[in-house]
Amino acid sequence: MQTRTMSVDLGERERKEAASSRRFPVSVSSETPVQRVDWQSGGQLFDEVLSHARGAVDLSRAPLPVLESHDRSKVNVGVVRDLKLDGKRLRGELVLGQSERAKELAADIADGIVTGISVGYTISQETRDEKAKRITATRWCPYEVSIVSVPADPSVGINRSASMDEQSATTTPPTDNTTPPEVLAERERASEIHALVTRARLGADFGAQLVRDGVPLEQARARILDALVVRDQQAPTNQHTRMDYGRFDAISPGTDYGEDFRRAAVDSLLIRSGIPVARPHAGARDLSGSVYDLARLSLSRQGRTGSRFGESRGPELIKRAMVTADFPAILAGALHASVRSGYESEPASHRAWVRAVPVPDFRTQQRPILGSAPSLAQVGEHGEYTDGYFTDEMASYSVMKYGRMVAISWEALVNDNLGAFLRVQPALGQAARRAEADTVYALFALNSAAGPTMQDGTALFHANHANLATSAAFDSAQLGAGRALLRKQQALGGGYLSLVPRYLVVPSERETAAEVLLANATRRVNTEKTTPEWIASLELVVEPRLANTAVYLAAEYNQIDTAELGLLEENMNGPVVEEEAEFRKDVKQWKVRHVFGAKFLDWRGVVKMPVT
Incomplete structure (x- = not known):
């Protein structure tokens, strides 16, 4: 799931009026480009645009839950309902609940302290313009809206009205097509930090603080790794957890994020190999399914980078990834799932x-x-019951x-031929099911x-x-x-x-x-x-x-x-x-x-x- 952040902009009088009812008009999304890292093209930067044309936005999950900083381990504090397209924007009504935290947030919004929201979404269809480095999501689905601290798109947010959006559009100064190199470098640093923090699920506030403090990228990587170590030490662990690759469920509160990544990677490999997946993981489409990309991601999750090990596509990269916790588990999980698919599809x-x-x-x-x-025996008056x-x-x-x-x-792994290997494995599952039937009917x-x-x-x-x-x-x-x-x-x-x-x-x-x-x-x-x-x-x-x-x-x-x-x-x-x-x-x-x-x-x- 991907996210993008917007700001809150509301007059003082309107905020006070809305605070009592805890209902705020909200502009959820726009077509403002947001910079992303494209892992399918080797980690290049690109601009992502969410299309708001007719049929582009899937509102099947509406009303949307309202979270804090995309923290899905906690219950939502409200909902965004009455979603509808208004030109090139998606608008709705933010309704906060009766909990103490929801009341605090309503007061902070009314006082102008809370000024940012972020939408979490998945993309099912997209078009790419390699020359312009732009990807346009032509079919996407919002999953949740989060209240966050640092806005990235000031053109949308809580209590945005159509007149305010028009005013913002007319007062925005024209931009020069020539961007100074130092600005581009800063954008790349901020984008990379936000991408790393998002993948580590450390919260938007953590990434925003690193960007504001001007932390260099290498130091940011070290701080992110330290934060992951602290989180893992504080989280309860189960030493006897067994991965079941026969089912692939979307992430839920309390999920082990390492296992969640492996599930998404397994689904990605199966889909790339042409093996049907009944309920693919929500994150599977964000992974290319390439052996090399999964190897790089497995190394990255342990604080390493594939670029240190020679070629970005080569035997050394695969060798290094084999000693991680994720990569061997992904290979075994994909094999297990492909065998299982054959077992379940074989007539029985x-x-x-x-x-x-x-x-x-x-x-x-x-x-x-x-x-x-x-059988019950007749018992006469004063008669004895027999055993x-x-x-x-x-x-x-x-x-x-x-x-x-x-x-x-x-050689097959180095040549990225895992897909061909997986496609022949369902036959083993089919053979297992046939062996059962042979044994039964031989009787x-x-x-x-x-x-x-x-x-x-x-x-x-x-x-x-x-x-x-x-x-x-x-x-x-x-x-x-x-x-x-x-x-x-x-x-x-x-x-x-x-x-x-x-x-x-x-x-x-x-x-x-x-x-x-x-x-x-x-x-x-x-x-x-x-x-x-x-x-x-x-x-x-x-x-x-x-x-x-x-x-x-x-x-x-x-x-x-x-x-x-x-x-x-x-x-x-x-x-x-x-x-x-x-x-x-x-x-x-x-x-x-x-x-x-x-x-x-x-x-x-x-x-x-x-x-x-």
């Missing part, structure tokens, strides 16, 4: 009807299968480990398609289990026979379970026929229906791994534990990526690991219906 029919649960380790997992409660017992059985299985090593060469083929041997020594689908229908045509009558078998299943110790069929699992060859059955069940016709309506409530699961000899009805796993997919806790959201050190070769290596196992726990929740 088994996840619809199989329960996925975390397991703590590789030891055999024991799953008790409780029977029904004992009743639950019956149970035990099913067990173990998880297995699957994995691969992936590596990117030193159906065991014992000549009778399924795995259960804890009672009998195959899963067997007449003794009352879950094997007679072979017949695939129609509503066959489904009805399967439903009856499911309904009549009894718990251990007796008692009907009254299971309801929820899933219709079919091989791909039967997909069209199944769709016709479900569609006929949903139609409302005047003539007598041949397909009962209960079939319409089934969820169709199509699986090409199944043989074209049978279809299956399965109950919801919340009704009964039928099949279970156990995953090591670290693999619940997909494969885990770990870095592997390789000293003998100039490569960066990662290990992709996925640990899981599958087991049919109970035969009562699934029925096999052979079809002709």
Whole structure:
């Protein structure tokens, strides 16, 4: 998110009148150029202009919260509402709240003490004029308005009226096109200091003080680094924080800014590589996604600069960045996210009807299968209550480990070919999801398609289990026979379970026929229906791994534990990526690991219906 600062300009009488209601007219933004540092072009200075043409300003987040010095760790003190475009300006009404701090600010504004505001915004579309060193934001979105101390654009601010803006425009003296070198140098110093302070999130006041005191740029860098050290020492730390690169959320109060930078960098790399990101980080668009730019930023965050290490694009820069905390984490995070994207995008029919649960380790997992409660016995007058017992059985299985090593060469990093490397990694995530499905559906083929041997020594689908229908045509009558078998299943110790069929699992060859059955069940016709309506409530699961000899009805796993997919806790959201050190070769290596196992726990929740 970027910011720009404006000043307050209000007559004394108007300020006093507005103070009692704590409502002030405000000019939020204008098309006044503001100097920025363009990191995509190697840190060059340029003028940024916010367009106020029709359709340029996205007001979807209005009303805007009012903060102090862009401090998002504290609750807002007011809002800016009734936003509207007025020529080349964005205007609204600043309303301060009932808190003591809001009342203090209202009084300071009324007394003319507080004279600056700043708008925070993001840019989604822009045009560049390289010759004029100007970038025009043709589509941008304001996120918040902050009350600050030092204004940079006196043409807009709190209590600015249209007449005042016109007066400012007519009384501004013409400028000479020839700018003295010392003025340009001072502008560059101020711009660089403000850019460094903004990236370090030390507040606009901190940067303004450095500029006012005339602190040289190198000394300013040292003071900024000292301030970061003090802030880190005062902030609470969590020594066991684990980064989850599967989700990328915008910055929130209390966020670790180091992790926030890494999240934005990971999203930037993924977008540059052509990998879809559902909710990209708000700061991702401000990063180029280039390996070299991210290396320079990682060094800069530790108080270093890439220019000290020879070429701005070269092996030495990458080598130096590898020893920072950020750069290796960004590479690993991007790899993890690309693998995860493949895992989540791969079709997985088994996840619809199989329960996925975390397991703590590789030891055999024991799953008790409780029977029904004992039936109640009649008790006569003064009679004695007899004991009743639950019956149970035990099913067990173990998880297995699957994995691969992936590596990117030193030459690929130096050539900035990380994008090509990331684009092939989703295949590893897809392979992990396919391995799960292979394991689950391979169970159906065991014992000549009778399924795995259960804890009672009998195959899963067997007449003794009352879950094997007679072979017949695939129609509503066959489904009805399967439903009856499911309904009549009894718990251990007796008692009907009254299971309801929820899933219709079919091989791909039967997909069209199944769709016709479900569609006929949903139609409302005047003539007598041949397909009962209960079939319409089934969820169709199509699986090409199944043989074209049978279809299956399965109950919801919340009704009964039928099949279970156990995953090591670290693999619940997909494969885990770990870095592997390789000293003998100039490569960066990662290990992709996925640990899981599958087991049919109970035969009562699934029925096999052979079809002709």
